[in-house]
Amino acid sequence: MRKFDFIVYFGFPEFKSITGSKFKNLIALTLIIFISIIAIGLGNSATLYLKKKMDNPFIKFLNVTIDYSNKIDVNILDSINLKTHYGYSTIEPVKFNRLTMVSPTHGEFEVTVRLIRESSVFYNFIKTDPEISKTEMYLEDEKFGCIVTEEFLTEMGYSLGNVSFIYYLNYRTSDTIPIQISGIVSQLPDYADMLISKEFFNAISEDGRLDVNSGFHNGYLQFYIPNVNKIPKDLMSSGYSIIGDYNLVTSSGIIIEKKGSFNGVEISNLANNYPGAIRLYDYAKNPTSITDEYVNKPDHISFSFNHLDSISSFSKYLDHTFGLKVDMNTIESKKNFDFFNKLSNLLSLSLIFFSIFSIFIFTTHLIINHLDNNKLSLGTLKAFGLANKTVIAIYVFISIIIVSIAFIIAHLLSFFLGGMILDFLISVANIGVDQNIIYTNVQLPWLIVSFILIPIISVYYRLWRRLRNSTPGDLIYGR
Numbered sequence: 174m175r176k177f178d179f180i181v182y183f184g185f186p187e188f189k190s191i192t193g194s195k196f197k198n199l200i201a202l203t204l205i206i207f208i209s210i211i212a213i214g215l216g217n218s219a220t221l222y223l224k225k226k227m228d229n230p231f232i233k234f235l236n237v238t239i240d241y242s243n244k245i246d247v248n249i250l251d252s253i254n255l256k257t258h259y260g261y262s263t264i265e266p267v268k269f270n271r272l273t274m275v276s277p278t279h280g281e282f283e284v285t286v287r288l289i290r291e292s293s294v295f296y297n298f299i300k301t302d303p304e305i306s307k308t309e310m311y312l313e314d315e316k317f318g319c320i321v322t323e324e325f326l327t328e329m330g331y332s333l334g335n336v337s338f339i340y341y342l343n344y345r346t347s348d349t350i351p352i353q354i355s356g357i358v359s360q361l362p363d364y365a366d367m368l369i370s371k372e373f374f375n376a377i378s379e380d381g382r383l384d385v386n387s388g389f390h391n392g393y394l395q396f397y398i399p400n401v402n403k404i405p406k407d408l409m410s411s412g413y414s415i416i417g418d419y420n421l422v423t424s425s426g427i428i429i430e431k432k433g434s435f436n437g438v439e440i441s442n443l444a445n446n447y448p449g450a451i452r453l454y455d456y457a458k459n460p461t462s463i464t465d466e467y468v469n470k471p472d473h474i475s476f477s478f479n480h481l482d483s484i485s486s487f488s489k490y491l492d493h494t495f496g497l498k499v500d501m502n503t504i505e506s507k508k509n510f511d512f513f514n515k516l517s518n519l520l521s522l523s524l525i526f527f528s529i530f531s532i533f534i535f536t537t538h539l540i541i542n543h544l545d546n547n548k549l550s551l552g553t554l555k556a557f558g559l560a561n562k563t564v565i566a567i568y569v570f571i572s573i574i575i576v577s578i579a580f581i582i583a584h585l586l587s588f589f590l591g592g593m594i595l596d597f598l599i600s601v602a603n604i605g606v607d608q609n610i611i612y613t614n615v616q617l618p619w620l621i622v623s624f625i626l627i628p629i630i631s632v633y634y635r636l637w638r639r640l641r642n643s644t645p646g647d648l649i650y651g652r
Contacts, residue, residue, distance in 0.1 A: 188571050191543050198539055199575060205535060206624055207583035209528030214591050214614035215598070216521035222610045223514040231362050232510060234295065235484060236267060236473040237497050245495050247474060259487040261478045263294050266471030269365070270377065273342040275349045276329040281342060284325070287361070289368040290314055294477050296368075299358055307333075310356035311420040312370055317456050318355035320368040326357065333357065337421045338397065338451055343383045350383055351397075351451050354422055363473075376456060389459040394435050399426040399449040408443075428453065481511035525615075529623050533631045536576060540568055540632055541639065565636045572632045573625070580624050587614065 192199040226232055239245060249255075251264050268288040273281050289296050291314050299320070300310040312318050319339070326333055338351040352373065361368065376383050395416070398405075404415050404427060413429040444450050478484065485508065488499040592612040599610065614620065 187543070187567065188574065191539055191571060192575060199579060202532070202535055202539075202575065203579040203582050205531055206528075206579050207586050209524070209531065209624070210583055210587040210614065210620065211591060211594060213521065213524050213528060213620075214587060214612055215595060216517065216524050217615050218595060218610055218613050220514075220517045220521050221613055223510075223517050226510070226514075231360075233478050233481070234362070235261075235476045235478060235487075235499065236363065237476070237491060237499055238473055239471055239497070245474075245497070247471070250474065250476075258483075259478075259490070260480050260483045261476040261487070263477040265290075265293050265295065265475045265477075267363075267473035267475050268374065268470070269363070269472050270374065272367075272377065273344065274329065274367075275340040275342045276331070277340070279328070279330040282325075282329060282366075284366040285364055286319070286367045286369045286374075287363060287365040288371065288374045289320065290371060295475070299361075300356075305358050305360065306356065307359060308357045308422040309420070311422065312355040312368070314371040315457075316370060317373045317376070318353050318370045319373065320356040320358060320361075321354060322358055322361055322366060324360075325366045333423070335424045337424045337426065338453075341377075341383070343385075346384050346386065348383075348385050350385060351453055353419070353453075355420075356422055372456070383456065384459075385454050387459055390454055392434075393430060393432045393455065393458075394440070395428065395430045395453040395455060396443060396447075397426055397428050397451040397453055398447050399424060401425070401427055403427070404429055405447075407446075411439075430455075481508065484508065525623055529627050532576070532624060532628045536572055536628050537632050537635050539575075540572060541635060544568070544636075544639070561640045565633065565640055568636055569629065569633050573629055576625050576628055580621070584617075584620065 247264065247266060256262060270286050270288075272284055272286050274284050275281055289312065291312055296310075296312065299305045307323060310320065312320055321339065323333055326336060326339075329339065331339070336354060338353055340349040341352050342349055355370070394413075396413075398408075402425065404413060408429060411431065412433065413431045416428045416430050419428045440452065444452075476487075491497040491499060591614065595610065595612040598604075
């Protein structure tokens with residue numbers, strides 16, 4: 174009989190015997206691997222969720238309040254040595270203000286606004302994170318614009334899918350001034366309702382800048398016309414043309430402009446003929462005399478940390494060197510978040526090692542126990558010339574087939590059921606999360622190494638140690 178034929182003739186019955194009656198051992202191994210993969214996937218999903226939260230500036234930014242009497246030099250804190258020592262990457266001055274916004278249907282609202290620069294790390298985050306940004310972002314430093322939360326727009330009575338301008342109340346002139354919405358987000362930190370551009374922020378700090386009755390606005394007319402995508406013929410014949418450099422975040426429409434003289438009748442006629450039309454103003458025609466207000470008098474300084482380990486020591490440095498106090502509750506909450514992030518990573522690694530160990534114990538127990546029950550037959554075969562390395566190769570190959578079949582079935586089940594199991598556990602445990610946790614397992618090559626390669630190597634080693642010097646008599650007589 175050829176060697177290959179013998180291996181097939183001998184190996185197939187051994188495979189059936191090891192897998193057990195009705196494949197109960199194979200089913201048990203599949204169940205162990207399935208539970209292990211699901212557990213690792215749950216841990217990995219939680220780890221990725223926490224990692225995403227750790228990269229969130231809402232977590233990694235530390236805001237330090239600056240007292241107006243404290244003449245701190247921001248450039249000192251921007252030094253490379255301090256950044257390296259305490260583990261923060263960027264420093265950004267933060268400026269707040271209080272404004273009155275007006276809703277056509279819900280009256281006046283006192284709101285907290287925060288200055289934002291288009292080059293800031295924070296703006297880049299909200300612009301690119303799909304969980305935060307609900308529209309495209311078009312904020313520019315040198316233009317009037319604002320970013321608002323969905324909650325704020327809802328409170329003001331606006332429809333989220335059909336709003337491009339909101340109204341600022343200029344108390345100096347009692348005028349309501351339309352401000353273009355440059356983006357909509359789900360939430361903002363520091364209890365802010367709006368983020369506003371540098372140009373808008375400086376304008377509200379300057380008397381007369383937002384006076385719509387100023388002579389700067391006498392030589393042109395500018396309107397937003399809703400629900401059209403090209404200029405109507407009557408407006409074109411009246412001298413209007415479309416402004417090309419505007420972006421509307423939700424509603425459809427165009428912005429048009431006409432240069433030259435005009436009168437009140439023309440404005441009234443356009444408003445009557447095009448319901449929803451809004452007269453706009455080019456505030457850049459009235460240049461500002463204020464520069465970099467956000468740097469000169471910051472309310473806060475915001476530090477973006479690469480990791481949270483050094484926040485406590487950094488807060489002590491700020492207190493000792495500059496007399497700046499950091500809210501201890503803020504520090505503790507960030508430290509706790511960092512702790513749970515590290516704990517999640519540790520638990521995920523522990524699950525992987527425990528799973529590998531469980532599969533190793535189960536698989537080697539199956540093979541070694543089978544050898545012990547069939548020592549007499551193996552000893553007889555060895556007496557007729559069956560080499561130890563052939564026996565080892567046969568049982569290692571059987572182990573590869575059993576573990577591979579169990580892994581493939583378990584991995585497919587986890588692929589289709591993992592998300593449902595995660596959602597079920599979150600629901601049963603009543604875990605509150607501010608966004609969906611997506612079931613994500615570790616990469617397939619790592620799973621193959623963990624659940625197939627390492628256990629098989631371990632089985633081979635156990636077999637090699639067990640059979641390397643054994644003789645037919647050792648097996649037959651149990652020596």
